[in-house]
Amino acid sequence: MSAGTRAFPSPRLHEFCAGVFAKMGVPEDDARLAADVLSCADRRGVDSHGVARLRTYYDLLSAGRINPRPQMRTVRESPSTATVDGDNGLGLVVGPKANRIAMEKAGGAGTGWVAVGNTNHFGIAGYYVLQAVARDMIGWAMTNSTKGVAPLWGAERMLGTNPIAIGFPAHEEPPIVLDMATCTVAYGKIEMAMREGKPIPLGWAIDREGRPTTDPRAMLEGGALLPLGSERERGGHKGYGLALAVDVLSAVLSGANWGPFAPPFALRQPDPGHRVGKGIGHFFGAMRVDAFRDLAEFKSQVDHFVRTLRGTRPAPGTSGPLIPGDPEREAERERAERGIPLLQPVIEDLREISRRTGVPLE
Amino acid sequence: MSAGTRAFPSPRLHEFCAGVFAKMGVPEDDARLAADVLSCADRRGVDSHGVARLRTYYDLLSAGRINPRPQMRTVRESPSTATVDGDNGLGLVVGPKANRIAMEKAGGAGTGWVAVGNTNHFGIAGYYVLQAVARDMIGWAMTNSTKGVAPLWGAERMLGTNPIAIGFPAHEEPPIVLDMATCTVAYGKIEMAMREGKPIPLGWAIDREGRPTTDPRAMLEGGALLPLGSERERGGHKGYGLALAVDVLSAVLSGANWGPFAPPFALRQPDPGHRVGKGIGHFFGAMRVDAFRDLAEFKSQVDHFVRTLRGTRPAPGTSGPLIPGDPEREAERERAERGIPLLQPVIEDLREISRRTGVPLE
Numbered sequence: 001m002s003a004g005t006r007a008f009p010s011p012r013l014h015e016f017c018a019g020v021f022a023k024m025g026v027p028e029d030d031a032r033l034a035a036d037v038l039s040c041a042d043r044r045g046v047d048s049h050g051v052a053r054l055r056t057y058y059d060l061l062s063a064g065r066i067n068p069r070p071q072m073r074t075v076r077e078s079p080s081t082a083t084v085d086g087d088n089g090l091g092l093v094v095g096p097k098a099n100r101i102a103m104e105k106a107g108g109a110g111t112g113w114v115a116v117g118n119t120n121h122f123g124i125a126g127y128y129v130l131q132a133v134a135r136d137m138i139g140w141a142m143t144n145s146t147k148g149v150a151p152l153w154g155a156e157r158m159l160g161t162n163p164i165a166i167g168f169p170a171h172e173e174p175p176i177v178l179d180m181a182t183c184t185v186a187y188g189k190i191e192m193a194m195r196e197g198k199p200i201p202l203g204w205a206i207d208r209e210g211r212p213t214t215d216p217r218a219m220l221e222g223g224a225l226l227p228l229g230s231e232r233e234r235g236g237h238k239g240y241g242l243a244l245a246v247d248v249l250s251a252v253l254s255g256a257n258w259g260p261f262a263p264p265f266a267l268r269q270p271d272p273g274h275r276v277g278k279g280i281g282h283f284f285g286a287m288r289v290d291a292f293r294d295l296a297e298f299k300s301q302v303d304h305f306v307r308t309l310r311g312t313r314p315a316p317g318t319s320g321p322l323i324p325g326d327p328e329r330e331a332e333r334e335r336a337e338r339g340i341p342l343l344q345p346v347i348e349d350l351r352e353i354s355r356r357t358g359v360p361l362e
Numbered sequence: 363m364s365a366g367t368r369a370f371p372s373p374r375l376h377e378f379c380a381g382v383f384a385k386m387g388v389p390e391d392d393a394r395l396a397a398d399v400l401s402c403a404d405r406r407g408v409d410s411h412g413v414a415r416l417r418t419y420y421d422l423l424s425a426g427r428i429n430p431r432p433q434m435r436t437v438r439e440s441p442s443t444a445t446v447d448g449d450n451g452l453g454l455v456v457g458p459k460a461n462r463i464a465m466e467k468a469g470g471a472g473t474g475w476v477a478v479g480n481t482n483h484f485g486i487a488g489y490y491v492l493q494a495v496a497r498d499m500i501g502w503a504m505t506n507s508t509k510g511v512a513p514l515w516g517a518e519r520m521l522g523t524n525p526i527a528i529g530f531p532a533h534e535e536p537p538i539v540l541d542m543a544t545c546t547v548a549y550g551k552i553e554m555a556m557r558e559g560k561p562i563p564l565g566w567a568i569d570r571e572g573r574p575t576t577d578p579r580a581m582l583e584g585g586a587l588l589p590l591g592s593e594r595e596r597g598g599h600k601g602y603g604l605a606l607a608v609d610v611l612s613a614v615l616s617g618a619n620w621g622p623f624a625p626p627f628a629l630r631q632p633d634p635g636h637r638v639g640k641g642i643g644h645f646f647g648a649m650r651v652d653a654f655r656d657l658a659e660f661k662s663q664v665d666h667f668v669r670t671l672r673g674t675r676p677a678p679g680t681s682g683p684l685i686p687g688d689p690e691r692e693a694e695r696e697r698a699e700r701g702i703p704l705l706q707p708v709i710e711d712l713r714e715i716s717r718r719t720g721v722p723l724e
Binding site for chain 2: 076260318
């Protein structure tokens, strides 16, 4: 564990989060569901999307900006699709319920696809596809988010980090779980570089004039992240195109705010003011493997594929290719033993919430 | 038009291709369909996937390696899915027919998803999604292909360039059409750099030892392309993960050969020998927009999104962001007037085919 952190058992943090959500007016089952999603991020080592964000959800619920008791509505549907209005609920509650609709549709029609609007930040995208994988389905999850990324050849933030997650079940091997933002690097890495006074690599970001920069402050103060691929020569138009596709599927299809109009996640972020829809949008997919191929055959081929990739001759200085999901599984193993390491400022935030809500942290 | 090229009217090339396929035993309707796909690439400026590849298809048909009269079979289906065996037909024929099944399924179930195995190279992925877009659907197309790309931290070719195409219909604006390989750059760009004696940028490729290289020859002679994102720091694990997802959806789901076992496209390429399935695999999707949202509303929002992105403040030295599909539409406009510019070696190939088949080129 690094200096300045203290480990908490995962079940303790889960109980705390569920207790806080309940205190904020979220029905108990929903509160536990929301805690499940945050806990999944913490266990898998995605610290930026776990309990460290409870403060933001707490602030938004306190300010009345998120509806603790949403009445979700299916506003349109077909045998394999649904469009859901999340009634401005927690994305951590609306997301899992919409994802269930996708899985139920897949049960009947072979696949299920759900666009969700009028919702809020849904946590870690990987959580949703793991739900599908556990049911022998291929899972898909996407969401749009507050602007932070410039389109290739743009000098300003127009798109979110717009993640894509896809999960494939295997038999003896662990599942393949891809969970990636469509920009080069997470916003959090720029913040970390600034705190540590270190430059960032070229290709991560531009400054407020749209020029490539190695200064984290220049990105944070009016600059933007670059899409996956960075510049034109290395395929920045591809990362930009993927981010745009995620935005259309999540937000345009569902009637949410898209692109630069996606509302901010945190209270301290500036609001674009203008609205072109309601809330942000998510997009979920579930494909029953056995709608395409015998399940056992599929899984044994995925095992074979995974082992073949692990057998790749390693590049110098590396131990060879990983399988998408490996780093998260490694974190999960370690944290199951040692608990979830939290940074001091995060612990302070949680203590403050504990004082205000009366929900005990330890 | 550049030096060393001569322009041919697009309808002339289309007729020539259709005539050649028919001479090789392909039924007339199928021959025209195959010519449609090649012609689409030529008109949209994707020269590597157009008539320049007729020679390869001709060679494979001549050698009896592709079945000119495949009996395609749906081997499994559900309301929104089908798995198709392409009977080792031309991908240019099997692909469009499987894509039609996806669009028909979408008519009934809202969406349609078709995995195709036992098939061959299907041409330009953008062709397929444009078919869906013309029917007010969101189109998806993917395919796996002969190995040429190293997984991140690998020192050898294990995956194909595995393209993803997605298309969204608009109203007054042209559709958004993303059509991208999941590696940094096309193989053809490495060949071009070698012919011109120029170095390639770092991040495109590795040599046979797995070391980053700027020497195009080092990539061509036993090296590999890098996935989108290039190295770990810039997100190479993301491009690798996308390439893997495309391979599983296209090949594992359909019972085709995946990863390093995908058979070669051209006769001159080495054959991996070992088989784990049949042929290569494609994956098509079609989503009826009105299964999710009122069509007119959706299209007007896409127009608004496109215009908003075009209004982005430009980065220095650029004229601002493009919309995915813009460069292809620009080529289409130009080539509609001036014809398709073909390089001298391509013209020689076509003349040779013309002599052998008796189909007139001019």
